Amino acid sequence: MAHEPTARPTDAPPEAPSRAATGLLCLLLFAGAFVLLTLGFDADGSTGPWLVTGGILAFSLAFGIPTTILPALEERGRR
Numbered sequence: 001m002a003h004e005p006t007a008r009p010t011d012a013p014p015e016a017p018s019r020a021a022t023g024l025l026c027l028l029l030f031a032g033a034f035v036l037l038t039l040g041f042d043a044d045g046s047t048g049p050w051l052v053t054g055g056i057l058a059f060s061l062a063f064g065i066p067t068t069i070l071p072a073l074e075e076r077g078r079r
Contacts, residue, residue: 022066029062 033055040051 022070026062026065029058029065033059033062 036051036055036058040048040053040055042048043051
C-alpha cells in the first residue's frame with residue numbers, strides 16, 4: 001500500500017510562525033539575489049565578481065532552504 005491512512009503527518013502545520021518566517025526569508029533572499037546580480041554586472045573593478053557570486057549564493061539559499069535544508073532538519077528532529 002503506497003499511502004498509510006493512519007500515518008501521522010510529518011509537516012509542520014501551515015499556520016506555524018516558522019513557516020511564515022521561512023517563506024519571508026526566502027522571498028527576501030530571492031529578491032536580494034536579483035539586486036546583487038544587477039549591481040554586480042554594473043560595478044567596476046573587482047567588486048563586480050564578488051557581488052555576482054553573492055547573488056548566486058543568495059539565489060541558491062533561497063531555493064535550498066525550503067526544498068532541502070528545512071526538510072532535513074525536520075526529519076532529524078523526528079528521530
